[in-house]
Amino acid sequence: MLKTFSLGGVHPAENKISAGKKIEVLPTPAQVSVPISQHIGAPSTPVVKKGDSVKVGQLIAKSSGFVSANIHSPVSGTVFKIDNVLDASGYKRPAIIIKVDGDDEWDESIDRSPELKKDIDLSPEEIIKKVGEAGIVGLGGATFPSHVKLSVPPGKKCDVLILNGVECEPYLTSDHQLMMEKGEEIMVGAKILMKALKVDKCIIGIENNKPDAIEHMNKLAQEYEGITVQPLKVQYPQGGEKQLIDACIGRQVPSGKLPIEVGAVVQNVGTTFAVYEAVQKNKPLFERVVTVTGKSVKSPGNFLARVGTPINDLIEAAGGLPEDTGKIIGGGPMMGKALVSTDVPVTKGSSGVLIMPDEMAHRKQAQPCIRCSKCVSVCPMGLSPYLLMTLSEKGIWDRTEEEQVMDCIECGSCSFTCPSNRPLLDYIRLGKGTVGQIIRSRNK
Amino acid sequence: MSTLIISPSPHVHSGDSVKKNMYGVIIALLPALAASLWVFGLGALVVTVTAVAASVLFEYLIEKYLLKVPSTISDGSAVITGLLLAFNLPSNLPVWIIIIGALVAIGIGKMSFGGLGNNPFNPALVGRVFLLISFPVQMTSWPKPMANVGTYLDATTGATPLSIIKEGLKNGEKLTDLLKEIPSFADMFLGKMGGSAGEVAAIALLIGLVYMLVRKIITWHIPFAVLGTIAVFTGLLNLSNPEEYAGPVFHLLTGGAMLGAIFMATDYVTSPMTPKGQIIFGVGIGVITVLIRVFGAYPEGMSFAILIMNAFVPLIDRYVKPKRFGEKVK
Numbered sequence: 001m002l003k004t005f006s007l008g009g010v011h012p013a014e015n016k017i018s019a020g021k022k023i024e025v026l027p028t029p030a031q032v033s034v035p036i037s038q039h040i041g042a043p044s045t046p047v048v049k050k051g052d053s054v055k056v057g058q059l060i061a062k063s064s065g066f067v068s069a070n071i072h073s074p075v076s077g078t079v080f081k082i083d084n085v086l087d088a089s090g091y092k093r094p095a096i097i098i099k100v101d102g103d104d105e106w107d108e109s110i111d112r113s114p115e116l117k118k119d120i121d122l123s124p125e126e127i128i129k130k131v132g133e134a135g136i137v138g139l140g141g142a143t144f145p146s147h148v149k150l151s152v153p154p155g156k157k158c159d160v161l162i163l164n165g166v167e168c169e170p171y172l173t174s175d176h177q178l179m180m181e182k183g184e185e186i187m188v189g190a191k192i193l194m195k196a197l198k199v200d201k202c203i204i205g206i207e208n209n210k211p212d213a214i215e216h217m218n219k220l221a222q223e224y225e226g227i228t229v230q231p232l233k234v235q236y237p238q239g240g241e242k243q244l245i246d247a248c249i250g251r252q253v254p255s256g257k258l259p260i261e262v263g264a265v266v267q268n269v270g271t272t273f274a275v276y277e278a279v280q281k282n283k284p285l286f287e288r289v290v291t292v293t294g295k296s297v298k299s300p301g302n303f304l305a306r307v308g309t310p311i312n313d314l315i316e317a318a319g320g321l322p323e324d325t326g327k328i329i330g331g332g333p334m335m336g337k338a339l340v341s342t343d344v345p346v347t348k349g350s351s352g353v354l355i356m357p358d359e360m361a362h363r364k365q366a367q368p369c370i371r372c373s374k375c376v377s378v379c380p381m382g383l384s385p386y387l388l389m390t391l392s393e394k395g396i397w398d399r400t401e402e403e404q405v406m407d408c409i410e411c412g413s414c415s416f417t418c419p420s421n422r423p424l425l426d427y428i429r430l431g432k433g434t435v436g437q438i439i440r441s442r443n444k
Numbered sequence: 445m446s447t448l449i450i451s452p453s454p455h456v457h458s459g460d461s462v463k464k465n466m467y468g469v470i471i472a473l474l475p476a477l478a479a480s481l482w483v484f485g486l487g488a489l490v491v492t493v494t495a496v497a498a499s500v501l502f503e504y505l506i507e508k509y510l511l512k513v514p515s516t517i518s519d520g521s522a523v524i525t526g527l528l529l530a531f532n533l534p535s536n537l538p539v540w541i542i543i544i545g546a547l548v549a550i551g552i553g554k555m556s557f558g559g560l561g562n563n564p565f566n567p568a569l570v571g572r573v574f575l576l577i578s579f580p581v582q583m584t585s586w587p588k589p590m591a592n593v594g595t596y597l598d599a600t601t602g603a604t605p606l607s608i609i610k611e612g613l614k615n616g617e618k619l620t621d622l623l624k625e626i627p628s629f630a631d632m633f634l635g636k637m638g639g640s641a642g643e644v645a646a647i648a649l650l651i652g653l654v655y656m657l658v659r660k661i662i663t664w665h666i667p668f669a670v671l672g673t674i675a676v677f678t679g680l681l682n683l684s685n686p687e688e689y690a691g692p693v694f695h696l697l698t699g700g701a702m703l704g705a706i707f708m709a710t711d712y713v714t715s716p717m718t719p720k721g722q723i724i725f726g727v728g729i730g731v732i733t734v735l736i737r738v739f740g741a742y743p744e745g746m747s748f749a750i751l752i753m754n755a756f757v758p759l760i761d762r763y764v765k766p767k768r769f770g771e772k773v774k
């Protein structure tokens with residue numbers, strides 16, 4: 001039997017309509033808005049000002065702390081202004097707006113040759129530094145700065161690197177396609193990460209609905225010592241770090257702890273490719289593969305887009321916004337965010353743009369809980385969603401905390417499953433937010 | 445395109461609904477309904493139609509005129525209550541008593557607590573136990589199986605296997621002799637014995653169980669815990685003294701064991717939320733049922749056992765937590 005994680009999980013309709021579509025390079029837009037907060041942690045500090053001319057790959061905002069990330073210009077052109085723009089979460093946040101000139105002039109230090117570079121010259125410390133400089137964050141959507149994950153805290157030991165090639169979100173195919181087209185680079189990237197972490201084992205977890213990727217990566221892995229491919233049963237949310245570790249090596253990260261507690265570090269395959277480019281080609285992270293998809297989209301596909309590109313450009317490239325559009329989601333349908341406008345820019349964390357027809361975009365009327373216990377049985381963290389919802393609704397925060405609301409990974413399996421269409425996760429998020437504040441103020 | 449819809453994730457839903465689950469249960473009850481018509485004929489038909497119609501009607505009337513809330517009769521739960529109530533009644537029960545039973549089940553058992561999802565006790569059992577206490581004679585006269593297919597009120601009656609054994613033992617008869625008076629296990633399995641309309645045919649109820657398990661309407665925990673406990677407990681008693689205590693097969697096939705374990709104890713609303721809690725709940729029902737059957741005053745104890753354990757559900761849910769992720773030590 002195929003491996004998977006041990007608790008809960010659901011199997012939403014996969015709808016991978018853009019699978020197998022070759023990565024298309026999206027033309028550079030006329031103007032980009034590059035948010036200075038594209039990652040978890042402190043917003044970066046702009047190092048350019050209005051009127052500065054910039055090249056592709058030039059640093060435009062620098063990391064403002066350990067948990068923060070550098071940001072590089074995705075285009076060549078002139079800084080138009082630094083202003084608040086709508087981001088994926090619907091808030092207006094500062095962004096560096098650059099008017100693009102026609103030349104697409106890259107920083108000279110970037111190696112633009114397509115040749116695969118296998119030999120890793122840098123030392124572990126240099127690798128981590130390079131990853132930090134290149135502004136690499138988790139590209140699976142979590143956007144946690146990668147150099148932080150690679151810096152194993154004193155006293156802890158990492159013995160395995162796990163690559164996340166699961167792509168468990170329905171519809172999304174960017175990681176899948178990347179593995180098919182840049183598999184070799186991902187292998188070298190894995191080797192680089194293994195060197196940085198000083199481990200000799202790397203497991204690439206890929207769900208069974210991508211047999212071509214499993215086969216391809218498996219074949220490539222023969223040439224790279226220590227790297228193996230682990231086929232996994234299709235089960236959402238297998239891409240969650242804790243679930244993936246459990247699925248691949250059967251270790252469960254305890255409540256409130258990080259993967260390093262059980263000796264594992266997880267990186268997404270897209271991130272691994274970015275690490276390859278940064279370390280071997282000196283290319284910082286300023287573009288990524290984004291899936292543009294949806295039932296009514298004319299030509300769904302996978303596009304290589306520069307950060308800061310308005311998603312409107314992506315939608316146009318995929319055949320334009322369908323008539324019946326009701327909702328546009330940044331990311332996948334389970335964890336993605338509904339976007340307020342098509343002007344929202346692509347960021348490092350944008351894995352997909354999902355366009356939902358109006359008829360699919362509405363929630364059904366919630367009904368009373370019939371205590372069917374299905375939410376409990378699908379929760380991958382072993383929580384009681386129905387109870388967390390009730391407690392959060394009533395504001396009984398001490399019991400909300402006692403019921404381990406902070407362990408919720410916001411995967412949405414509970415709301416997805418509930419036959420009464422109850423907005424379980426909405427309330428659980430509220431509870432998580434409030435309890436989180438209570439805990440922080442208590443620890444002050 | 446007008447304005448974009450903004451709502452938090454998840455943006456998709458399984459498509460599961462209350463209706464789907466409820467109608468699934470109704471489908472699962474159909475084999476038992478067919479069996480009851482086969483064994484008890486006209487009487488079973490009258491009892492079932494009356495109980496279902498009355499339950500749905502009372503829910504409709506109470507919601508419309510008393511509570512003044514939108515009607516929920518289409519969700520199927522009132523039909524289930526009606527079916528389960530009917531299945532727990534003798535097939536020669538007068539219509540007016542059935543109507544009282546439905547009124548108590550829906551009015552007191554369900555609506556007085558706020559409707560589906562809020563009732564602590566299984567509504568059909570509330571109705572049934574009310575009738576048992578109020579109309580003990582009518583509620584314990586059982587039409588003979590197969591012999592009354594064309595009759596209703598004037599059906600010829602006889603004792604159920606459980607009461608034959610209970611009374612016989614009380615009168616000092618030997619178990620081995622008593623077992624000869626009751627139908628064979630094969631007949632019991634098919635439902636050819638005295639009892640409530642829908643409880644007799646183990647085979648039909650088991651088909652319903654398989655259906656519900658396959659459709660993932662319920663999980664195995666409660667039915668297996670109940671039936672397993674009854675089997676083990678009566679098995680031990682039987683081993684300790686075969687002259688006095690009937691064995692597990694007898695206890696599993698008679699009375700409301702199957703109906704209770706498969707359809708009554710598994711009621712979503714009135715059973716615990718975690719697998720562990722459900723097993724505790726099921727074991728409790730099994731133990732109490734056997735205690736009542738073997739040592740208590742009534743020949744059958746399934747209804748009481750379920751109602752008693754219903755009362756413990758809030759306590760079980762308060763203290764029995766699901767298995768949390770990360771508890772497993774590596």
Ligand code: SF4
Pocket residue numbers: 378379380381382383384385407408409410411412413414415424425428
């Ligand atoms: S969103 Fe949270 S509570 Fe709901 S299933 Fe996922 S982890 Fe469990």
Ligand code: SF4
Pocket residue numbers: 368369370371372373374375376385386417418419420421422424
């Ligand atoms: S899935 Fe919905 S109806 Fe079922 S127990 Fe959870 S909240 Fe209640």
